[in-house]
Amino acid sequence: MVDEVIHQSMRLKIMSSLNVLSRGDWLDFSRLKAVLQTTDGNLGAHLDTLSKAGYITIEKRLDGSRPQTRVKATAAGRRAFADHVAYLRDILDSAPEQS
Amino acid sequence: MSPDPSSADREEAGDLLKGVAGVERRTREILVYGRAGDYLILWGALWALGYGFGEHLWPYTHAFWLTLDAIGIAGTSLITYRTASCSAPERRFVFVRPLIGVVVLIAFGSLWIWLAHFGDREQSAFWPTLCGALLFVFGLWAGRALSIAAAIVVALTLAGYFWAGAWFDLWLAVTCGGALVLGGLWLRR
Numbered sequence: 001m002v003d004e005v006i007h008q009s010m011r012l013k014i015m016s017s018l019n020v021l022s023r024g025d026w027l028d029f030s031r032l033k034a035v036l037q038t039t040d041g042n043l044g045a046h047l048d049t050l051s052k053a054g055y056i057t058i059e060k061r062l063d064g065s066r067p068q069t070r071v072k073a074t075a076a077g078r079r080a081f082a083d084h085v086a087y088l089r090d091i092l093d094s095a096p097e098q099s
Numbered sequence: 100m101s102p103d104p105s106s107a108d109r110e111e112a113g114d115l116l117k118g119v120a121g122v123e124r125r126t127r128e129i130l131v132y133g134r135a136g137d138y139l140i141l142w143g144a145l146w147a148l149g150y151g152f153g154e155h156l157w158p159y160t161h162a163f164w165l166t167l168d169a170i171g172i173a174g175t176s177l178i179t180y181r182t183a184s185c186s187a188p189e190r191r192f193v194f195v196r197p198l199i200g201v202v203v204l205i206a207f208g209s210l211w212i213w214l215a216h217f218g219d220r221e222q223s224a225f226w227p228t229l230c231g232a233l234l235f236v237f238g239l240w241a242g243r244a245l246s247i248a249a250a251i252v253v254a255l256t257l258a259g260y261f262w263a264g265a266w267f268d269l270w271l272a273v274t275c276g277g278a279l280v281l282g283g284l285w286l287r288r
Contacts, residue, residue: 012115016122020130027126031133035125085119091112 005053006084010038010046015081018056018073026059029069047071055080128242134182135245136287141174142230143279150223151272172201204233220260223268227256227275248282 006012017035021027033043050056055077060069073081145167153160176194208229212222231253238245252275259270 007115009115009118013118013122016119017126020123020126031129035122035129085116088112088116091108092116094109 002087003080003084005049005055006080008046010036010042011050012081012084014043014046014050015055015073015077015084018071019078019081021072023075023078024072026070026072029071032071050077053077053080128244131241132244132286134178135241136283136285137178137182138175139248139279139283139286141178141283142171143276143281143283145171145276146227146279147272147276149272150268150276154268168201168205172198175201204230220267223271224256224260227271228253231256244282244286248278248286251278251282 006015013036014032017032018027029043029047033040036043047056047058051058054074056071056073058069058071060067062068149164149167153163156163176198179194179197208226211217212225217225231249234249235246235253238247238249255274255278256271259267259274263270
């Protein structure tokens, strides 16, 4: 079964980025936005979807006096990402259809 | 997607995996740049101080540079400790490798300056070109912005060596120290 939450291109990219970090490490919203080269609104909407699925944790806090939003992948998110990448590789590796 | 994937499915899967690989590479680069930026700012400021004031402090020039090196080593360790991503017990020892790296680099450079009887001008040029060469090679794997910054530092050093005349140390303070600080700020943005 395809995981429709993570199959969407931008959400898959978000999970790819968070999966690079060590377990428990956070990534700033601004850095994630720079990696993905997208807008605040688009990124925020996809982060909400991933958060509702339990794949990421979003934390809003004060870094000194500056408000900061940061995100990290949950264990379930890392598993879902690994499973989906394996699924995509299976498709790619499968033999072409006979015509 | 069907269990028997069509060529369209394979094309989509290929595109998605390509996207994943690209994002992973960019994320690693951004993480390295963030940390490297702090190191460049620290050592750029120390170079600016060393080359800017070192020769005016004779006969304490050597002691001045040793003090700056000690500050650099302590700062490098602190940055590494603060930005380490491992758990608390491992974090206590995370600065050891960068610390050994800087000490080995300084010992290696000092040994060759002594063995090859470098003059003052050659000594001044040696350190930025040595560090630049190492940073350039590191950048080939970690991110090309580091290689570009290193190439600029080496080019400025050699330009000053041949054409800056008596202003060579001041040239290094402003251009190399300044280039590292500006490069570090740019990487951190």
